[in-house]
Amino acid sequence: MTDKFISIEGIAKRYPGASGATTTIFENLWLSMARGEFCCVIGHSGCGKTTVLNILAGLDAPSEGTVIVDGQSISGTSLDRAVIFQSHALLPWRTVLGNVAYAVSSKWRRWDRAKVKAHAQTFIDLVGLTGSEHKRPSELSGGMKQRVGIARALSITPKMMLMDEPFSALDALTRGTLQDEVRRICLETGQTAFMITHDVDEAIYLADKIFLMTNGPGAVLAEVVENPLPRDRGRTDLHRHPLYYALRNHIIDFLVTRSKTFTAETPDHDPRNVPMVHIGKPGLTIAASDEPRQTRIPGTSPGLTA
Amino acid sequence: MTSSLRLRAGLVSIVLLAAFLGIWHLATRSTAPVATMSPEYAKLMGLTATQGKSAMPGPIDVGAKLWEHLKRPFYDNGPNDKGLGIQLGYSIARVGTGYLLAVLVAIPLGFLIGMSPLLSKALDPFIQVLKPISPLAWMPLALYTIKDSSISAIFVIFICSIWPMLLNTVFGVASVRKEWINVARTLEVGTIRRAFTVILPAAAPTILTGMRISIGIAWLVIVAAEMLVGGTGIGYFVWNEWNNLSITNVIIAILLIGVVGMLLDQILARFTRMVTFPE
Numbered sequence: 386m387t388d389k390f391i392s393i394e395g396i397a398k399r400y401p402g403a404s405g406a407t408t409t410i411f412e413n414l415w416l417s418m419a420r421g422e423f424c425c426v427i428g429h430s431g432c433g434k435t436t437v438l439n440i441l442a443g444l445d446a447p448s449e450g451t452v453i454v455d456g457q458s459i460s461g462t463s464l465d466r467a468v469i470f471q472s473h474a475l476l477p478w479r480t481v482l483g484n485v486a487y488a489v490s491s492k493w494r495r496w497d498r499a500k501v502k503a504h505a506q507t508f509i510d511l512v513g514l515t516g517s518e519h520k521r522p523s524e525l526s527g528g529m530k531q532r533v534g535i536a537r538a539l540s541i542t543p544k545m546m547l548m549d550e551p552f553s554a555l556d557a558l559t560r561g562t563l564q565d566e567v568r569r570i571c572l573e574t575g576q577t578a579f580m581i582t583h584d585v586d587e588a589i590y591l592a593d594k595i596f597l598m599t600n601g602p603g604a605v606l607a608e609v610v611e612n613p614l615p616r617d618r619g620r621t622d623l624h625r626h627p628l629y630y631a632l633r634n635h636i637i638d639f640l641v642t643r644s645k646t647f648t649a650e651t652p653d654h655d656p657r658n659v660p661m662v663h664i665g666k667p668g669l670t671i672a673a674s675d676e677p678r679q680t681r682i683p684g685t686s687p688g689l690t691a
Numbered sequence: 692m693t694s695s696l697r698l699r700a701g702l703v704s705i706v707l708l709a710a711f712l713g714i715w716h717l718a719t720r721s722t723a724p725v726a727t728m729s730p731e732y733a734k735l736m737g738l739t740a741t742q743g744k745s746a747m748p749g750p751i752d753v754g755a756k757l758w759e760h761l762k763r764p765f766y767d768n769g770p771n772d773k774g775l776g777i778q779l780g781y782s783i784a785r786v787g788t789g790y791l792l793a794v795l796v797a798i799p800l801g802f803l804i805g806m807s808p809l810l811s812k813a814l815d816p817f818i819q820v821l822k823p824i825s826p827l828a829w830m831p832l833a834l835y836t837i838k839d840s841s842i843s844a845i846f847v848i849f850i851c852s853i854w855p856m857l858l859n860t861v862f863g864v865a866s867v868r869k870e871w872i873n874v875a876r877t878l879e880v881g882t883i884r885r886a887f888t889v890i891l892p893a894a895a896p897t898i899l900t901g902m903r904i905s906i907g908i909a910w911l912v913i914v915a916a917e918m919l920v921g922g923t924g925i926g927y928f929v930w931n932e933w934n935n936l937s938i939t940n941v942i943i944a945i946l947l948i949g950v951v952g953m954l955l956d957q958i959l960a961r962f963t964r965m966v967t968f969p970e
C-alpha cells in the first residue's frame with residue numbers, strides 16, 4: 386500500500402496498577418489503513434481493541450505514540466471520525482430525527498432548521514427508517530436503534546467510521562440485515578471503516594483486512610489477514626468460495642490457540658512489520674522494506690472447496 | 692380492569708373516611724354527666740363542664756366552621772383576624788420566594804460541582820456538615836443578621852430547600868451516562884452546548900426529584916417558622932388559634948396545610964413527568 390490514510394504509530398496504553406506498578410494493555414502497536422478500506426479487529430476480550438478504537442476516535446489518549454489521519458496527527462475527537470457505539474448511545478429524550486439532526490447541526494452550525502432537517506432526513510431514508518422519524522428510541526427495536534446510530538454517524542459525512550461491536554447486541558437475523566446495509570453504504574460512499582468484532586463470519590463478510598490481536602495484557606497485533614474473497618461477495622454464496630474455509634479456519638485457529646501462545650512462540654515478532662497473511666496466495670512479496678512482510682499459510686491452496 | 696380497580700379503591704377510600712368521621716363523631720359526643728352548679732360558676736367553666744360537651748370538636752363543628760371559612764377566605768379584620776386564604780397566601784408566598792431563590796442557587800451550583808470532580812471533593816465536607824442542620828436552628832442567626840422576621844422566614848425556607856436540590860443536581864449531573872457524553876464529544880459539541888443539550892436533559896429527572904423533595908420540606912418548615920416569627924401565615928394562624936383555644940380552627944388549619952402540601956407536590960410531580968424520558 387502506498388496510501389496510508391490512517392496510520393497508528395507505536396501507540397501504547399498503560400494504567401497505573403496497584404502498588405505503583407503499571408499495567409500495560411498493549412504497547413508499540415503499529416497499523417495502517419488505506420482510504421476506503423474496511424478493516425476489522427478480532428481478538429479476545431481484554432486485548433485492548435476498544436481502547437485502540439477509542440484512541441482512534443480521540444475519546445482516549447495513548448500513553449505513547451501517535452495516530453495520523455489523512456496526514457495529520459490527531460488530538461482529541463473530530464467530526465471527521467464518526468463513532469457507532471455498541472450500545473447505540475442514542476439520546477432517549479430526542480426523536481429519531483432529533484438524534485440525527487443533533488449530529489448534523491453540530492457539524493454545520495450555521496445551517497437553518499429546514500436544511501438540517503432535510504439533510505438528516507436523507508440519512509434516515511438511507512438506513513431505511515422512513516416513517517419512524519418522530520419515534521423516540523424507546524419505541525424502536527434494537528436493530529432500528531442501531532440504524533439510527535448508523536444514520537447519525539453517516540450524516541456528518543465523516544472521513545472514517547469507527548464501530549465498536551455495533552451488532553453484538555442484536556439477534557442474528559437483524560445483525561445480518563444490518564451487516565448488508567453497512568456493507569452497501571460503505572461500498573457506495575467509499576467509506577473507510579474500522580470495526581471491532583467478536584464474530585468471525587462478520588469479519589469475513591465485511592472486511593478487506595482483518596487485524597488479529599493476541600490476548601492481553603501486553604497484547605500485540607499478530608497478523609494482518611487480507612481477505613481473499615472478491616469485493617462483490619454476497620452473503621448467500623460466501624461460504625462457497627474456495628478460500629472461505631481456509632480463511633475462516635485460519636482466524637479460528639488463531640483465536641482458539643495461537644492468540645495465547647503467539648508472544649511466546651514468536652520472539653522475533655516485529656510490531657512495526659506485522660506479517661501480512663495472504664490466504665492461498667503464496668510468494669507474493671513487495672520490495673519496500675517498511676511494508677509488512679509477506680507470509681504464506683501452508684496447507685491452503687486455491688483448490689480447496691467447501 | 693384498571694377502571695374497576697380505581698372504582699373499588701375509591702369506594703374503600705369513602706368507606707374509610709365515613710368510618711373515621713363516624714368514630715370521631717361518636718368519640719366527641721356529650722357523655723359526661725352534667726354537674727349542677729351556680730350560673731355564674733357555669734359561665735366560667737364553659738360548655739364542657741355544664742353540658743358534658745367534649746372540648747374536642749366533632750366533625751360537624753369542624754365542617755360548619757370550615758364552610759364559614761371557605762365562604763369568606765380573604766377577609767381582614769386586623770392583625771389577629773384574617774381569612775384563611777390570606778394566611779395561606781402569605782405562607783405560599785414565603786415558600787415560593789425562598790424556594791425559587793434556592794433553585795437559582797442550587798441548580799447552577801450543582802451543575803458546577805457535578806461537572807468538576809475537584810469542586811465536588813472540595814465542597815463535600817461543607818455540604819455534609821450544613822445539610823443535617825435543622826433549618827430552624829438558623830432562625831436566631833437570621834433574625835440577628837437580617838433584622839426582619841419575614842425575610843428571616845424566607846431565608847429559613849431557602850436554606851432548607853437548597854440541600855436536596857443541590858445534592859440531586861450534583862448526582863444527576865455527575866452520573867450522566869458516559870456514552871451520551873462521548874456522543875457529544877465525538878460531535879465536537881462545546882461545553883456550554885453540551886451542558887444544555889446533553890447533561891441538562893439527562894439529569895433533569897433527578898434534578899426535578901430533588902426539587903420535589905425540597906418543596907415538601909419547605910412546606911413542612913414554613914409552618915414551624917411562622918409559629919416562631921409570628922404575624923402572618925398559616926403557621927402563625929395555628930399557633931394563634933391554639934392561644935385562642937379554638938381547636939376547631941387548629942384542625943381546619945391542619946387539614947388545609949395537608950391539602951396545600953399535596954397540591955405543591957402534585958405540581959412538581961407533573962413537572963417531573965414532563966422531563967422524564969423512557970429508556
